[in-house]
Every structure is written in C-alpha cells, then in structure tokens.
Amino acid sequence: MPEGDVLLSNAEGTIRAHGPAVLVCDCPGDGLDLAVRRVAAFALTASLIVVGIVAARAAPFPIVFIAATWTAGATAALVFVRRRRRLHGLFRLDFERAEIVQEGRGFRRIFPVQAIARVSTPPAVDAEIDEPGLAPRWLLLHLSTGEQLRLGKAPAYALGPALAFLRRAGVEA
CATH class of the missing domain: 1.20.5 (Single alpha-helices involved in coiled-coils or other helix-helix interfaces)
Structure with a gap:
C-alpha cells in the first residue's frame, strides 16, 4: 500500500489519508x-x-x-x-471519483459515494477494557442500502482524525 498520512494504525487495521479526497482503510477482521x-x-x-x-x-x-x-x-x-466477512476488507473511499471500493477475501464491490448515509462509532461488543474512554469502538460506514462497512476499530479518541476526515468530506456523523 502506498504511503499516506496515517490517521490510525493498530492491530485491528490501518486508516490512511491519500490526499484531501481519498481515504484508505484496511480492516481485515478477526481470526474467527x-x-x-x-x-x-x-x-x-x-x-x-x-x-x-x-x-x-x-x-x-x-x-x-x-x-x-x-x-x-x-x-x-x-x-x-x-x-460477517462482507463487513471487513480493504476500503478505498475516493471522494474525487465518487466511489467506494471494497476488496475482501474473494470479492470486490464498488459503491457510489452517494450511497453513504452516515458514519457512527458504536462500542465493540467484544470489548474487555473497563477504563472509560479506552474501550474499543468500530468506525462504521452506513450505506443507504442498509449495509454497514467496518472501516476500523480503536478507542474513540484514536478514531477522531478519521472522523474529522469524513466530516470534511461531507459525511454525516
């Protein structure tokens, strides 16, 4: 993957900004x-x-x-x-081309950017940390078709830069 501004990097995946209009999220999922x-x-x-x-x-x-x-x-x-595998993968949100490309194990899907309904950060169900503010949360992209895409997983404070990028791109939080 070419270098870009790293917005999030942890064991759960990576989120990089490739310029002001392209966000690349790698969220491979878990060992399940x-x-x-x-x-x-x-x-x-x-x-x-x-x-x-x-x-x-x-x-x-x-x-x-x-x-x-x-x-x-x-x-x-x-x-x-x-x-569950359809939620994870490598996502390229290209706001210049107005497309979202998802590449996963054995599939590739393309959505128009207009299909984005909103973004949310619900708590991860498997969270084991009791410290307030440190519990992991998903960065979920909700599409108008009802589908959800998991862009990353981290504590709320670590998702801030990626959320700010999406808000600047016009995605409703």
Missing part, C-alpha cells in the same frame, strides 16, 4: 474466519467418513443423524462467517 473454516472442514470431513462407514454397514444407521447435525452446524457457521 480462519478458526470457523478449519473447524467446519474437520466437521464436514468427519461427516463424510461417518456416512461412508454407515454405507459400508459397519455402523448403525442412526449415527447418520450425528453426521447430519455436524454438517448443518458447519454450514450455518460458514454462512455466518461469510456474511
């Missing part, structure tokens, strides 16, 4: 995606093995219900992670 994919792969493989054993008549038929439960659980977890 990888963990769920690995556990789901194990569950699906185990389910296939169980079905194969039952098909070979080496185990009673009701054991297939256990395999079906594992398959349903793994599929539900993968769907949940896939939907």
